[in-house]
Amino acid sequence: MTLAVNEVSVPVDFDNTGEDIIHPPVLMTGEASYKRVTTLVSRIIEAPKAPAIWYPCFFLSAGLAGLLFALIGYEVFTGVGVWGNNSPQGWGFPIINFVFWVGIAHAGTLISAILLLFRQKWRTGINRFAEATTVFAVVCAGIFPGIHVGRPWFAYWLAPYPNIMGDWPNFYSPLLWDALAVGTYTTVSVLFWYLGMIPDLATLRDRATTRFRHTVFGILSMGWRGSARHWKIYDRALLVIAGLATCLVMGVSSTVSTDFAVSQIPGWHETIFPPLFTVGAIFSGFATILFLAYPVRAIFGLKSLITDRHLDNVAKITLFMASIVFYIYLIEFFTAYYSGSTMERYVYLNWMFGPYWWAAWAMLVFNGVIPQVLWFKKARKTWWIAAPVGLFCLAGMWCERFVIIISSITHDFLPSSWHHFVPTWVDYGMLAGSFGLFFTLFLLFCRFVPVVAMYEVKSILPQSHVHLPKAAGEKK
Amino acid sequence: MTTIATSSSSAGSEHAGLFGVLAEFDGPQSLVDAAANIRTAGYRRWDCYTPFPIHGLDKVMAIPRSILPMVVAGAAASGAIGALALAWFCNAYDYPMIFSGKPYWGLPAHTAVAFPALVLSGVVTSFMCVFVFCALPRFHHPLFEMPQFRRVTDDGFFLAIEATDPCFSPVNTAELLRSLGAVSVELVKD
Known part of the structure; x- marks a missing residue:
């Protein structure tokens, strides 16, 4: 397909997924003008009413989020006995959910940061809402360790502060690393998201028709006026943050994995955990984008900005990550066999054929086998195949966390300490509630914040490419 | 006369009540070309305003590397x-x-x-x-008073030369900007 002559606007439903080695790909379909980019994105926020489907989705999500907070209240007042947690399974659903949501959180930073470092232009269509999923997933993730400590009003004990007992936290403890890593990640992802949004908030300020909107967006946009001198500093800062955030993504998921890998439990004590958690995190994050992008662009009419090519690329990365994850699973089984350790071998057999066999098989099939359909272009281009694949990957990743956390420790070295884990209705309620919270925040974001980074899309349009005058060329 | 002579030594008060001159261009390319000329003409206190970062504009404007x-x-x-x-x-x-x-x-x-x-x-x-x-947040700026400047975050490409620039002259600078292909040139009050 070679209709990539950039000066020509292509039809909205133009197929831009083809490869063309001469022309750069078309990343905005329909009339590719600056004005249209602004209008397409701003009208979502400026419309007096959201699209009809938004309301039922929002009330359902908000209801579930309400359930989450009600259950948190119930748990705090009653005690951690409301969960299925027991001895030896002290972690249960809260930590499964924590690791699961932290994983999802990683794709936003990854899409933004790594693709920015690699100068991948297609990131501009999806980076804003990918970053939003990061922030909201981190919010969901952060809740669980907070309530899992049992007495959340003492959560500040994690911080090194001078206290009357005269002691300090143990800096060798992965749990302290975890708190620090996730706290850092939350701060960084919020700052990165907000900083990236300032020029777009200024756009909304300048388009505001009411005093109220003008004031709100005026304050949020910090008086941004698009100065070239500011852009230079701004660009540099975003690049520096992207570089740091990329390392942070690797760092946080590796740190989360040390919660397990540093222990002696068979099934946890593995050197492959840091890369497995990192790849798994990236995988689940891209799967989230794959799952969310279709409804977002359909509901808000953004097919011109989030084009088939963007989703094709997301699907390809999902497939790539799924393949690495699957490979690591196989390697884990091989290592267990090859180690010759009875306990190690037993744990893996128990994964597959023990009481939680369904979780292990779901993990292998959902994460390893089902995403393989994305090898076919037809599947990547069909929304009712690609989006459900994303959902399967999410379910698979949740099961992976279940297998790691539940299956391993309920059957460790001593049969006398084995104990079955049965989740309670509070566990299920909180899991559903965390999805409610995520979607509530996500729907509010779609309605009130620019879903697509307008200024970044404008910067990659063909007409934004300038030829430098000779005088400037000689200088450098 | 003496008072005028002393005050003109401190740049800016010469054009009291004037922030500078604001020119609008029809696209990134004409803005970059104009910026190159403004720089060659020896102006120092000026800036471009664009809806997105234009790659290479910093070189044309000779903006120093950020620390x-x-x-x-x-x-x-x-x-x-x-x-x-x-x-x-x-x-x-x-x-x-x-x-x-x-x-x-x-x-x-x-x-x-x-x-x-x-x-x-x-x-x-x-x-x-x-x-x-x-130097942000700065919620008020003389340029915000210009109605056309609202398009700077949409599809407007602007170049503003400040009155404090030693080379600035309300008539000549505006003329120069017009000759560089600006679609509109207006004086901005401080």
Whole structure:
């Protein structure tokens, strides 16, 4: 397909997924003008009413989020006995959910940061809402360790502060690393998201028709006026943050994995955990984008900005990550066999054929086998195949966390300490509630914040490419 | 006459009540071409205003490299060192305790503490630096009074030369900008 002559606007439903080695790909379909980019994105926020489907989705999500907070209240007042947690399974659903949501959180930073470092232009269509999923997933993730400590009003004990007992936290403890890593990640992802949004908030300020909107967006946009001198500093800062955030993504998921890998439990004590958690995190994050992008662009009419090519690329990365994850699973089984350790071998057999066999098989099939359909272009281009694949990957990743956390420790070295884990209705309620919270925040974001980074899309349009005058060329 | 002579030595009061002149261009290319000419003409206090960062415009305008990465590197290094020092103070100096037979202070394990501290201080510093170096937030600016300037965040490409520039003259500067293909040139009140 070679209709990539950039000066020509292509039809909205133009197929831009083809490869063309001469022309750069078309990343905005329909009339590719600056004005249209602004209008397409701003009208979502400026419309007096959201699209009809938004309301039922929002009330359902908000209801579930309400359930989450009600259950948190119930748990705090009653005690951690409301969960299925027991001895030896002290972690249960809260930590499964924590690791699961932290994983999802990683794709936003990854899409933004790594693709920015690699100068991948297609990131501009999806980076804003990918970053939003990061922030909201981190919010969901952060809740669980907070309530899992049992007495959340003492959560500040994690911080090194001078206290009357005269002691300090143990800096060798992965749990302290975890708190620090996730706290850092939350701060960084919020700052990165907000900083990236300032020029777009200024756009909304300048388009505001009411005093109220003008004031709100005026304050949020910090008086941004698009100065070239500011852009230079701004660009540099975003690049520096992207570089740091990329390392942070690797760092946080590796740190989360040390919660397990540093222990002696068979099934946890593995050197492959840091890369497995990192790849798994990236995988689940891209799967989230794959799952969310279709409804977002359909509901808000953004097919011109989030084009088939963007989703094709997301699907390809999902497939790539799924393949690495699957490979690591196989390697884990091989290592267990090859180690010759009875306990190690037993744990893996128990994964597959023990009481939680369904979780292990779901993990292998959902994460390893089902995403393989994305090898076919037809599947990547069909929304009712690609989006459900994303959902399967999410379910698979949740099961992976279940297998790691539940299956391993309920059957460790001593049969006398084995104990079955049965989740309670509070566990299920909180899991559903965390999805409610995520979607509530996500729907509010779609309605009130620019879903697509307008200024970044404008910067990659063909007409934004300038030829430098000779005088400037000689200088450098 | 004497008063005028003294005041003209301090740049700016010569054109009291005037911020400068604002020219609009029809696209990135004409703005970049005009910027190259303005720079050659010897202007110093001027700026371009665009809806998105135009790649190469900084070179044309000869904007110096930002010291931001250096500041961030310093902050990041201090963050990491600070975290290592904190771990040492807490676990090895103030209340020494043996955990799992490990040394009081060990770089391999404490890297996991130093690294997030490095990233955190680096990112927070870059974030702050944007506002410090850009002198933002600044909620009012003379350019905001210009109705056409509202398009700077949409599809407007502007170039403004400030009255404090030694080469500035309300008539000649405006004329120069018009000759460079500006679609509109207007004086901006301070």
